[in-house]
Amino acid sequence: MLWCAWSVAAAQPASVTLKNIRHDYQALNNCAPVTALTLLGYYGTQVTQAQAASAMKDYPGDPQVTSLELAAYLGRGGLQSVIRYAGDAELIRALVARGFPVVLQQRLQTGSNVAHFRTVYGYSAGQFLISDPLLGPSLRLSTAQLMTLWQYYNGEYLVAYPPAREAEVRQILGADFSAAANWQHLKLHGEQEVKARPKDPYAWWGLAKAHLRLGNVRAATESFDRAVSLGVPTMYYLYRQEAFEAWTQAGEHQKTLDVTQRALRVFPNSKELVGFEKLASAALRKAMSSLILLAGTRRASSGD
Incomplete structure (x- = not known):
């Protein structure tokens, strides 16, 4: 079985940086609300970190917002989402090259047990450009660094998109579009x-x-x-x-x-x-x- 439609990879540009990537520095345990405002803002819907946190968290200070809860909130903003596993660097490049920011769930840093959402919105030779709610709007990770931090969550990724663009996401993910x-x-x-x-x-x-x-x-x-x-x-x-x-x-x-x-x-x-x-x-x-x-x-x- 072919897991992904990598025939598109040959046509990808050597480097890509998506525009209109909004960033905000997170309050404590607020990486999911910041990720939500980044994705919604990219697709044209403006929300604040406080608004997203109020909607997504069970109580003030709730330390955990799941990927499913993030996807549900994005759905309220008109976006569909797929959450999948076993992602790799080439898949990220394929998605970003077609205009889709990719949310990764990783460990915060080597040796840390804290889980963390990051949004990849660009790449160039051997590295990725990332909006990190804690570390800033222009974090750069090498491919090796990105993959090492990603192992903590088994290559989990979330792709959000307007419903009209589902066919594009299906083409890029190939078989992996099916859960x-x-x-x-x-x-x-x-x-x-x-x-x-x-x-x-x-x-x-x-x-x-x-x-x-x-x-x-x-x-x-x-x-x-x-x-x-x-x-x-x-x-x-x-x-x-x-x-x-x-x-x-x-x-x-x-x-x-x-x-x-x-x-x-x-x-x-x-x-x-x-x-x-x-x-x-x-x-x-x-x-x-x-x-x-x-x-x-x-x-x-x-x-x-």
Whole structure:
């Protein structure tokens, strides 16, 4: 299967810088609202950081806005979005060359556990031009730097576009425009990544997520368990909860409870963590009640 329509690559210019890229320096934990105003502004809709933050955050100071929440807010501004994985440098160039800024979710910097949205709006030989809500409107990363920071989130990218331009996005993404095909792509990518870096928990996480979305819960839980055993930092669970989904589907609720309770000591107001903690607690209470009832029934039948 051809994952992307790279026949367009030969016609790409050697360097591109998109115009009308609006930037604002973020307030604390506001990289998603700034990213929203950058994309909306590029396509002609003006919003402020405060307006975007008010609409996207669950409460003032909410440290986590997901890619799905960002896409939903952009939809209110008239843009469609696709969120995909296993992206690479050539794909970014192809999109930017056709006039589409690309949002990447990366780690903030090498060694940091903070997830961060960045918008790529230009490229030249061996480097990319990026609007970074924290580091400024003209951050330049080499291809190697960009790919290293991107591994943290398994090459996750978001492309937003006016509905009338969907055909262009479809052409550039090729098979990856289909979410189902992209999960297959991420699975193959993940298998290559864990082979190349078997001690990288984020590589195992990406493979696990692909298994989960493809419906292979057992393989997903095994890969998530490997990621956790290799040392996923507590902060990671604030941004990604797919392991809890897999453990819930597999009935392994104690794993979810243990991890969410640990993470909630650091991030007590995370609605995602609270939701999975409640779900696991309820499932474990139900299981315990069933065991007590079964034990009582057996005692009664034995005449004790």
